[in-house]
Amino acid sequence: MSSEGTSSSPTNNAHKPKSEFIKQETIHREKWLSLEKITYKDPRGKIRTWETVERTTKPQRPGVADAVGMVTILKRLLHYDCLVLVRQFRPPVRSCTIEFPSGLVDSEETVAEAAIRELKEETGYVGTITSISPVTVMDSGMSASTLNLVFVQVDGDDTVNQRPVPNLDEGEFIEVIHAPLHELKQKLDAYSEAGDLVDSRVYTYAATLHQCQHKGEDMDLEQQKGLYKK
Amino acid sequence: MSSEGTSSSPTNNAHKPKSEFIKQETIHREKWLSLEKITYKDPRGKIRTWETVERTTKPQRPGVADAVGMVTILKRLLHYDCLVLVRQFRPPVRSCTIEFPSGLVDSEETVAEAAIRELKEETGYVGTITSISPVTVMDSGMSASTLNLVFVQVDGDDTVNQRPVPNLDEGEFIEVIHAPLHELKQKLDAYSEAGDLVDSRVYTYAATLHQCQHKGEDMDLEQQKGLYKK
Numbered sequence: 001m002s003s004e005g006t007s008s009s010p011t012n013n014a015h016k017p018k019s020e021f022i023k024q025e026t027i028h029r030e031k032w033l034s035l036e037k038i039t040y041k042d043p044r045g046k047i048r049t050w051e052t053v054e055r056t057t058k059p060q061r062p063g064v065a066d067a068v069g070m071v072t073i074l075k076r077l078l079h080y081d082c083l084v085l086v087r088q089f090r091p092p093v094r095s096c097t098i099e100f101p102s103g104l105v106d107s108e109e110t111v112a113e114a115a116i117r118e119l120k121e122e123t124g125y126v127g128t129i130t131s132i133s134p135v136t137v138m139d140s141g142m143s144a145s146t147l148n149l150v151f152v153q154v155d156g157d158d159t160v161n162q163r164p165v166p167n168l169d170e171g172e173f174i175e176v177i178h179a180p181l182h183e184l185k186q187k188l189d190a191y192s193e194a195g196d197l198v199d200s201r202v203y204t205y206a207a208t209l210h211q212c213q214h215k216g217e218d219m220d221l222e223q224q225k226g227l228y229k230k
Numbered sequence: 231m232s233s234e235g236t237s238s239s240p241t242n243n244a245h246k247p248k249s250e251f252i253k254q255e256t257i258h259r260e261k262w263l264s265l266e267k268i269t270y271k272d273p274r275g276k277i278r279t280w281e282t283v284e285r286t287t288k289p290q291r292p293g294v295a296d297a298v299g300m301v302t303i304l305k306r307l308l309h310y311d312c313l314v315l316v317r318q319f320r321p322p323v324r325s326c327t328i329e330f331p332s333g334l335v336d337s338e339e340t341v342a343e344a345a346i347r348e349l350k351e352e353t354g355y356v357g358t359i360t361s362i363s364p365v366t367v368m369d370s371g372m373s374a375s376t377l378n379l380v381f382v383q384v385d386g387d388d389t390v391n392q393r394p395v396p397n398l399d400e401g402e403f404i405e406v407i408h409a410p411l412h413e414l415k416q417k418l419d420a421y422s423e424a425g426d427l428v429d430s431r432v433y434t435y436a437a438t439l440h441q442c443q444h445k446g447e448d449m450d451l452e453q454q455k456g457l458y459k460k
Contacts, residue, residue, distance in 0.1 A: 019319030019403065028258035028265055033281045033372065035258055035265045038321040043403050050321035051263045053283040055372070067371075069430075071437070089249030090370040091268040091280035097370045133437065134422035136430035139368040139375050140320040140327045141297075142263065143283070147430045149437065173249065173273050192364035200366035200377045204301070204434045207363065207381065212442035 017043040032056055054144045059105055065135045065146035068115045069102040071205065072127060073181075076156035080180040084154065085202060086122055087175040087191075098177065098191050099199040105148075115150035123176045124164025127152035149201070185210040247273040262286055284374045289335055295365045295376035298345045299332040301435065302357060303411075306386035310410040314384065315432065316352055317405040317421075328407065328421050329429040335378075345380035353406045354394025357382035379431070415440040 022039040029035075038050045058066055072084040090097045103118035105111060112129055119127050133149035154161055168174055179187045185206040188198045252269040259265075268280045288296055302314040320327045333348030335341060342359055349357050363379035384391055398404060409417045415436040418428045 019321075021321070021324045027260060030257060030265065030267075030281050033265060033283060035260065035263060035283070037260075038324070040319070040321050042319075042401060046401075048321075048401060051260050052322035053263060053265070053373070054322075071434070089270070089272075090367070091249075091251070091270050091278075092282035092284075092372060092374045093367055093370050093376070094251045094268070094374075097367055099367075099370065102371075131437075133428075133430075133433050134419065135427060136433045137320070137323055137327055137329075137427045138430055139373065140323050140329065140427065140429065141332075142285070142322060142375055143369065143372060144322045144324075145369050145372055146323070146427070149430060149433060151437065171272060171276075171278060189364065197365060197367045197370065197376070198363075199370065200299075200363075200368055200379060200431050201434045203363050203366045203379060204431045205438050207301070207361075207379065208435050208438035209442070212439070 019043055022047070027051075029056065052143055055104075057104060058144065059107060063135060064105055064111055065148040067102055067104050067146070068111055068118060068148050068150050069100040069201065070115050070119050070127070070150050070152045071100055072119060072123070072125070072152045072154060074125070074154045074156050074161075074178060079156070080182055082178040082180050083184055083205070084123055084125065085177040085179055087177055087196065088173060090197075093197055096196045097199060098188060098196055098202060100149075100202055102147075111148045111150065115148075115152065119152060121167045121169075122172075122174050124161075124166045125154045126158070126160045127154045181209060182213065249273055252277070257281075259286065282373055285334075287334060288374065289337060293365060294335055294341055295378040297332055297334050297376070298341055298348060298378050298380050299330040299431065300345050300349050300357070300380045300382045301330055302349060302353070302355070302382045302384060304355070304384045304386050304391075304408060309386070310412055312408040312410050313414055313435070314353055314355065315407040315409055317407055317426065318403060320427075323427055326426045327429060328418060328426055328432060330379075330432055332377075341378045341380065345378075345382065349382060351397045351399075352402075352404055354391075354396045355384045356388070356390045357384045411439060412443065 020041045025037045027035045027037050034054050034056055036052050036054055038052055040048055042048055055066055074082045074084050085098050086101050087096055087098050101119050101122040105114040111132055119125055129150055129152055131151045135146050138145040138147050188206050192198055250271045255267050257265045257267050264284050264286055266282050266284055268282055270278055272278055285296055304312045304314050315328050316331050317326055317328050331349050331352040335344040341362055349355055359382055361381045365376050368375035368377050418436050422428055
């Protein structure tokens with residue numbers, strides 16, 4: 001076995017022609033969002049522009065994203081391990097969504113503090129962090145929105161977690177969902193069929209777990225044909 | 231073991247008070263993006279507003295998202311299985327990103343057709359689809375942006391895939407990365423450390439795979455302390 005054939009590594013890009021950021025101008029700014037125009041130079045030296053949107057509340061600290069999203073596993077005696085998810089109406093998509101508990105990082109907080117606080121507020125659970133991702137991008141073709149993924153375990157047998165009480169902001173209406181890991185993908189598909197929209201990171205998590213759990217099971221021909229239906 | 235304790239199911243929400251979409255107004259429209267204001271009623275009957283952004287090119291077909299993102303596994307004899315990723319400068323985040331190959335769905339295409347076409351254009355590979363997600367949301371607190379995740383296998387030993395030649399649009403500058411699955415997370419962390427931004431779905435995929443591969447290995451105390459550093 002060999003792992004060559006990778007076409008690049010993180011360190012060998014120095015000699016290549018690069019795109020370069022030139023400037024950013026505000027086209028229209030509202031209270032929470034700002035429509036911006038970015039001017040940049042492409043690797044051939046051509047000047048180009050790109051429309052983008054930014055949160056007006058964006059933190060400007062290295063390693064700290066706009067928001068934290070908590071991949072939260074609830075462990076309890078005599079129960080299957082569950083992923084803790086939240087369901088809420090999201091005006092931008094005019095629908096209820098199924099997402100990781102999440103929230104914006106306040107200006108005086110670390111990523112870890114924001115994660116523990118937001119998880120407690122949205123679900124009532126007190127969690128323990130197992131790892132934190134680097135700053136990742138949410139939708140980099142469209143916006144400057146960024147996320148730190150925070151991996152959290154909740155000991156459901158601990159007394160602090162036995163009657164979890166969320167502490168929602170005024171105007172937040174959030175339902176907590178416990179989805180057993182062994183049937184996560186099926187459960188998300190059921191929510192989708194019922195009209196909810198699943199977050200793309202939650203779906204990726206479920207599909208990857210499903211792939212690990214069901215390695216080697218292939219799709220039947222009927223399913224394959226269905227993929228190309230107009 | 232029991233799987234009760236789930237606080238809801240997709241079908242038992244009918245009786246609960248719901249948020250309701252009322253209207254959407256354009257605040258400022260540019261060529262590609264439009265800043266919008268949504269008015270909705272919360273479950274207590276209070277009228278509220280929410281700022282959001284939308285692509286002006288958004289398809290309005292059920293089951294079809296704005297974009298497709300291809301979770302692409304390259305399989306070759308005598309090589310480790312690799313995830314095929316793309317690296318490119320993304321003006322909204324002023325940086326290079328590591329993402330799944332992706333693209334917008336054209337108006338006359340199915341999701342499957344868009345996925346196969348975009349994968350070929352961006353990477354040169356001819357793939358076979360194994361499954362397609364429902365419409366998922368990209369960043370539902372901020373935008374109406376949606377994505378169909380498309381799971382694809384590429385037979386790297388097939389002659390059509392032995393010298394893959396991308397066919398990029400004018401203005402697209404994309405580098406193809408082959409990341410072996412057994413070291414995916416480490417590789418992404420290296421790109422992050424070198425200054426690139428990893429897409430949050432790609433990171434979720436890698437972290438979940440890593441979790442499946444390294445079940446039971448716990449973080450040491452030094453790492454745990456590091457999480458709370460300011």
